[in-house]
Amino acid sequence: MRILVISDIHANLTALEAVLQDSGPVDATWCLGDLVGYGPDPNLVIEYLRDLANLTCILGNHDAAIVRRMDFDAFNGDARISLTWAESVLTADSLDFLRTLPRQADMNGVVTLAHGSPRDPTWEYVLNTFTARLNFKHFQTPFCFIGHTHIQSLFTLDGASDRVSAAMTRVGEAVPLVPRVIANPGSVGQPRDRDPRAAYAIFDSHQNTWEARRVPYDIAQVQQRIRQANLPARHALRLEEGW
Numbered sequence: 001m002r003i004l005v006i007s008d009i010h011a012n013l014t015a016l017e018a019v020l021q022d023s024g025p026v027d028a029t030w031c032l033g034d035l036v037g038y039g040p041d042p043n044l045v046i047e048y049l050r051d052l053a054n055l056t057c058i059l060g061n062h063d064a065a066i067v068r069r070m071d072f073d074a075f076n077g078d079a080r081i082s083l084t085w086a087e088s089v090l091t092a093d094s095l096d097f098l099r100t101l102p103r104q105a106d107m108n109g110v111v112t113l114a115h116g117s118p119r120d121p122t123w124e125y126v127l128n129t130f131t132a133r134l135n136f137k138h139f140q141t142p143f144c145f146i147g148h149t150h151i152q153s154l155f156t157l158d159g160a161s162d163r164v165s166a167a168m169t170r171v172g173e174a175v176p177l178v179p180r181v182i183a184n185p186g187s188v189g190q191p192r193d194r195d196p197r198a199a200y201a202i203f204d205s206h207q208n209t210w211e212a213r214r215v216p217y218d219i220a221q222v223q224q225r226i227r228q229a230n231l232p233a234r235h236a237l238r239l240e241e242g243w
Contacts, residue, residue: 005185005201007032007115007147008060009049011039011086012189012239015198016048018217019188023202028053030107030203032147032185033060033115035098037079038235039189040225042086046094059101060115060147061122066090067098070122078232085231110205112139116148125149129164132182133157136164142179145203151193152186152201152212169201169212177208185212190235196242 004026009016029052036042037060049055064070065083072080090098103121105113117124117131118139125148126132132155135144154167157180169175177183186199193199197214204211223236 001027001205003027003203003205004029005032005145005183005203006030006188007185008034008150008187008189009039009045010034010037010062010187010189011042011045012198012222013039013041013044013048014219014222015189015217016045018215019198019200020048022213022215023200026202029055030111030113030145031055031057032113032145033058033101034062034147035060036066036083036086036090037062038082038231039222040229040231042089043091043094046090046097050097056105056107056113057101058105058113058115059098059103059122063098063101064103064122067095074123078234081232082235085229106141110141110143111203112141112144114139114144114146117146118144123148126155126182126184127151129155129166132166133164135182136180142181143177143208144180144182146182146184147187149184150187150191150199151184152199153184154210155182156180169210171212171214174202174204174207174209174211177210181210183210186214190239191242194242196240 114121117135152169185201202211226236
């Protein structure tokens with residue numbers, strides 16, 4: 001199966017549309033959470049996503065806050081402003097969809113899906129080999145796909161040497177995944193690796209390959225909608241440079 005893996009859309013419909021067009025036909029879509037927060041299009045993103053065929057979607061920390069499974073005080077000031085605004089504009093159908101999302105998913109015993117980490121699916125950031133090592137014992141599948149950091153990355157545990165290595169993925173290059181691996185597709189709607197293009201990945205479940213991808217989108221259009229909604233200016237500015 002050719003599977004689209006996306007995460008951290010953050011209410012950025014324009015970026016999501018660019019990813020779905022760039023990815024081409026897929027057999028399934030796996031979304032690793034954070035549909036809302038920061039961006040101007042929370043309802044449209046949810047409506048777009050839930051109509052995708054063969055969608056599996058899990059809960060992110062911003063999603064959890066919106067459905068009151070996490071306190072807004074856990075977020076910084078600008079993020080709280082965006083969450084408060086999103087809460088005021090989300091429809092009942094959108095909120096109902098977010099409430100159905102699980103914190104974690106096991107995909108046929110091959111891949112574990114989590115937003116933050118398998119150890120703490122909603123909140124923990126896996127940014128280095130130390131944190132990755134702590135998480136390998138918290139999932140039993142060969143692979144684990146996570147989001148949350150907004151950075152494309154791969155962490156691999158070598159069973160023979162018991163060493164964990166980290167690698168920044170090369171865009172457009174399909175790499176074989178050898179158990180065990182923690183992989184991050186990056187952020188669709190708010191990348192933080194100094195590359196403003198929308199990030200995602202293609203997982204081939206037959207060949208066990210992972211291909212990191214990037215696609216440009218109309219950032220100025222999204223910035224305009226952020227400003228029109230009176231959301232924090234910082235959330236518009238950071239889209240230009242991917243930070």
